[in-house]
Amino acid sequence: MAPIPTPSAEPSDTPDAYVGLAAGDAERQARERGWSTVRTLPPGAIITMEYLAGRLNFEVTEGRVTRSWKG
Template identity: 80%
Template sequence: MAPIPTPPAEPHDSTDAYVGLEAERAERLARERGWTTVRTLPPGAIITMEYRVGRLNFEVRDGRVGRAWKG
């Protein structure tokens, strides 16, 4: 029988820490903390909703992160 795959670990990081930061600074910080994919989106963007381990999403308005979430 094949072993059950173990998903990669996500950084232990609070998404709230990014809210209010300038978008470029937030992306740089997220990558330093181990996020493999950082997705920057405008408010109201239509996006896929599949969960991706290691992805951090930022909703950016006027150059600042207004919302951040995993996946």
């Protein structure tokens, strides 16, 4: 049987630090800080709620991050 993969570690970064940044700058910073997946969403987007370690989500309005959360 194959071993169970170890989930990727999440950076010790605070998602709130991205709120107010331009979306492109926020995504670049997140990747530099070690987030393996960065997802940009419009306000009110319908998404699945499964938690994915290493993913950072941005809600973007008019090119700026208005909300940010892990998973």
